[in-house]
Amino acid sequence: MELAYSDKEIAFQEEVRSFFTSNLPAETVDAVRSGSELTKQMMVDYHALLAKKGWLASTWPVEFGGPGWTPVERHIFEEEACRCYAPRIVPFGLAMLGPVLHKFGTKKQQDEILPRIISGEDWWCQGYSEPGAGSDLASLKTSAVRDGDDYIINGQKTWTTLGQHANKIFCLVRTKADGKPQAGISFILVDLDTPGIEMRPIRLIEGGHEVNEVFFTDVRVPVENRVGEENLGWTIAKYLLTHERTNIAGVGFSMQALEEIKALARKVQRNGKPQIEDPLFAARVAQVEIDLEAMKITNLRMLFKAQKQNGPGPETSILKIKGTLIGQELKDLARRVLGPSAAPFPGTITDGNLALAPADAANNAARYFNNRKTSIFGGSNEIQRNILTKTMLEL
Amino acid sequence: MNFDLTDDRRMLADTLNRYLSDKYSAEHRTKVAYDAPYHDPEKWAELVELGILFALAPEDAGGFGGSGFDISVVFEALGRANCPEPILPALLATRLLVSAGENLESLLSGEKHYAAALGEIDAPYDLSGIQTTATAKDGGHNLSGRKSAVYGGQVADIFLVAAKLDGNLALFEIQASDAQIETYGMIDGGGAAELLLDNTPARLVMADAGTALQDAMNAGALAVCAEAVGLMDVTHDTTIDYMKMRQQFGRAIGSFQVLQHRAVDMLTEIEQARSIVIKAASELDGENASRYVSMAKNLVGRAARLNSEEAIQMHGGIAMTWEYPVSHYAKRLIMIDHQFGDTDFHLTRIMNDL
Numbered sequence: 013m014e015l016a017y018s019d020k021e022i023a024f025q026e027e028v029r030s031f032f033t034s035n036l037p038a039e040t041v042d043a044v045r046s047g048s049e050l051t052k053q054m055m056v057d058y059h060a061l062l063a064k065k066g067w068l069a070s071t072w073p074v075e076f077g078g079p080g081w082t083p084v085e086r087h088i089f090e091e092e093a094c095r096c097y098a099p100r101i102v103p104f105g106l107a108m109l110g111p112v113l114h115k116f117g118t119k120k121q122q123d124e125i126l127p128r129i130i131s132g133e134d135w136w137c138q139g140y141s142e143p144g145a146g147s148d149l150a151s152l153k154t155s156a157v158r159d160g161d162d163y164i165i166n167g168q169k170t171w172t173t174l175g176q177h178a179n180k181i182f183c184l185v186r187t188k189a190d191g192k193p194q195a196g197i198s199f200i201l202v203d204l205d206t207p208g209i210e211m212r213p214i215r216l217i218e219g220g221h222e223v224n225e226v227f228f229t230d231v232r233v234p235v236e237n238r239v240g241e242e243n244l245g246w247t248i249a250k251y252l253l254t255h256e257r258t259n260i261a262g263v264g265f266s267m268q269a270l271e272e273i274k275a276l277a278r279k280v281q282r283n284g285k286p287q288i289e290d291p292l293f294a295a296r297v298a299q300v301e302i303d304l305e306a307m308k309i310t311n312l313r314m315l316f317k318a319q320k321q322n323g324p325g326p327e328t329s330i331l332k333i334k335g336t337l338i339g340q341e342l343k344d345l346a347r348r349v350l351g352p353s354a355a356p357f358p359g360t361i362t363d364g365n366l367a368l369a370p371a372d373a374a375n376n377a378a379r380y381f382n383n384r385k386t387s388i389f390g391g392s393n394e395i396q397r398n399i400l401t402k403t404m405l406e407l
Numbered sequence: 408m409n410f411d412l413t414d415d416r417r418m419l420a421d422t423l424n425r426y427l428s429d430k431y432s433a434e435h436r437t438k439v440a441y442d443a444p445y446h447d448p449e450k451w452a453e454l455v456e457l458g459i460l461f462a463l464a465p466e467d468a469g470g471f472g473g474s475g476f477d478i479s480v481v482f483e484a485l486g487r488a489n490c491p492e493p494i495l496p497a498l499l500a501t502r503l504l505v506s507a508g509e510n511l512e513s514l515l516s517g518e519k520h521y522a523a524a525l526g527e528i529d530a531p532y533d534l535s536g537i538q539t540t541a542t543a544k545d546g547g548h549n550l551s552g553r554k555s556a557v558y559g560g561q562v563a564d565i566f567l568v569a570a571k572l573d574g575n576l577a578l579f580e581i582q583a584s585d586a587q588i589e590t591y592g593m594i595d596g597g598g599a600a601e602l603l604l605d606n607t608p609a610r611l612v613m614a615d616a617g618t619a620l621q622d623a624m625n626a627g628a629l630a631v632c633a634e635a636v637g638l639m640d641v642t643h644d645t646t647i648d649y650m651k652m653r654q655q656f657g658r659a660i661g662s663f664q665v666l667q668h669r670a671v672d673m674l675t676e677i678e679q680a681r682s683i684v685i686k687a688a689s690e691l692d693g694e695n696a697s698r699y700v701s702m703a704k705n706l707v708g709r710a711a712r713l714n715s716e717e718a719i720q721m722h723g724g725i726a727m728t729w730e731y732p733v734s735h736y737a738k739r740l741i742m743i744d745h746q747f748g749d750t751d752f753h754l755t756r757i758m759n760d761l
Binding site: 013014015016017018021084274277288291294295297298299301302303305306307308309310312313316317327330333334394397398400401404405406407 | 408409410411412413416476647650651659661662664667668670671672674675678679680681682683685686688689699702705706754757758760761
């Protein structure tokens with residue numbers, strides 16, 4: 013039992029920190045810190061910065077361009093990225109499609125697609141959810157019907173995150189209408205330039221444009237764009253979701269958020285003294301700090317286990333549930349600590365000198381509302397409980 | 408970074424778990440835990456023989472362990488069996504005597520039972536509120552005051568007592584034969600004593616004992632937290648087994664989602680409890696010991712209550728019976744919050760640190 017980082021890990025931590033300190037553009041750091049929407053260029057530049065250093069595809073095997081990090085090193089990287097206000101790596105190509113192609117892709121698919129993810133030539137987005145298929149993903153209806161060497165796709169995908177920046181989409185489609193719903197799904201790669209595709213923005217609760225709906229009308233896609241066998245896409249879908257869950261505890265983000273709440277609560281005055289001295293507020297901060305301290309260890313324990321058994325197990329659902337609950341509690345505190353200063357709709361106060369909240373906290377209410385998504389996406393927390401019921405409790 | 412137990416500690420855990428599951432059945436436990444002397448002297452001797460006390464003492468004091476992880480391994484095993492043997496008072500005495508540089512031979516050999524008399528009715532958790540007072544007398548000292556809920560006091564030969572000496576916290580040793588002792592059983596099994604001191608002759612062990620006493624409290628809190636993890640693991644496993652077996656409305660109650668999700672939430676909190684105990688164990692001998700012990704005690708207190716109450720609720724009436732072992736695990740899980748500071752006491756400490 014040894015919780016401290018090894019000398020090698022500490023050296024790595026320092027390397028990552030100094031890399032971020034000297035290479036992240038100030039405007040990107042400000043945007044992340046204040047929770048403003050990042051521009052496409054900021055994200056593209058960030059990927060390029062990491063790609064040049066060889067750090068972008070951090071979860072990929074070395075033979076596909078990964079840096080060969082251990083799970084603990086990946087954790088250190090994530091922690092430092094959060095500490096330095098680096099953007100989040102856009103996960104759709106790197107954390108989702110990449111691992112799927114490593115395991116299920118043909119040699120040709122791997123050779124063609126993987127390098128373009130690292131180089132930034134392709135921006136992938138995810139076509140999983142549909143208006144009628146959310147938690148019950150297997151009930152999806154978007155159909156792909158064989159026509160010679162092509163599939164013809166018809167249907168609608170939704171909640172497609174950052175689809176407005178993407179040129180490619182990976183989709184789950186129905187290739188067999190009868191039988192068990194899970195047994196008629198295929199995983200297919202689609203070029204968003206293909207005729208018949210229309211992407212429409214969805215405005216979210218806090219006003220931002222983060223997700224989209226995608227309409228497919230007689231979209232013709234070559235059969236060779238299918239990953240894995242026909243009608244066996246559900247296995248791939250589940251595999252991808254397990255990978256999606258691995259970094260989902262969000263420990264680094266939560267640590268940063270906690271420090272910001274404490275700093276704000278020391279400045280904000282209530283009843284003639286700093287808010288942090290209010291016992292009811294302080295009790296909530298203290299409790300979430302304790303939960304987060306335990307979460308750090310839970311996260312590391314599961315990383316350590318993943319390292320030993322070569323991949324994440326079902327217990328990562330625990331990270332998703334508890335990690336998002338902690339993150340949401342922090343977002344609630346970060347909003348409440350500001351009192352009425354949290355209330356202005358971002359951007360509507362035109363004279364910056366009259367702002368009610370400090371610039372890096374002005375979006376705290378918007379961030380709170382946006383963050384409600386975390387217990388819904390990636391398999392809602394209720395779906396995670398279903399997974400744990402089956403796998404860990406065997407009920 | 409490594410979350411595996413060392414081979415030595417794994418062997419220790421295996422030995423204790425095997426012994427306790429063979430020799431300390433739930434039935435036996437219920438038989439001995441609630442009647443004086445509130446433990447089984449024969450089993451105590453066998454546990455001592457297995458080396459359980461040596462595992463809690465450092466090598467230079469004659470033991471072979473004594474670190475936070477040794478403590479957590481031993482007490483998690485005791486928790487799995489809900490074992491009422493007075494190992495906790497021996498741990499507290501070990502920490503205090505090691506801090507004082509005293510000989511541990513009669514303690515580690517099991518020849519003498521020690522108990523640590525720290526808390527009082529109006530100062531159960533906070534050392535600064537201690538009222539028991541020492542006065543110098545004939546080259547020695549006399550103690551006056553009342554020490555309360557002294558775990559293991561029902562069988563102790565020797566008490567280590569925290570008392571005020573010239574305004575400082577000091578540590579004294581008194582012989583059980585010199586004091587008035589009221590012994591009793593606890594609602595969750597095991598025993599304790601009230602120690603009534605009225606100019607009772609005492610030997611000064613340490614004049615400036617504040618740090619040593621806090622260390623003993625920290626070790627004790629860590630121990631009961633680890634015990635709670637063992638108790639929760641068994642309680643949860645038993646609950647899941649019951650959910651698979653118990654039929655209502657023509658199906659196993661484990662098929663109802665309303666129960667499944669609550670069982671998952673119990674599991675999540677157990678994993679969080681396990682994590683914070685690992686953290687506190689790793690910090691026990693460091694300068695932030697009190698902080699991480701407080702975190703552990705708060706989180707474990709919450710997780711223990713959730714698991715205790717939910718286990719009873721999901722079992723239904725059967726877990727309300729004296730006969731069914733879960734009821735005794737559930738009691739112990741709740742009453743741990745009454746030792747070494749409850750969830751609110753420790754949350755306040757973290758609040759004061761913000």
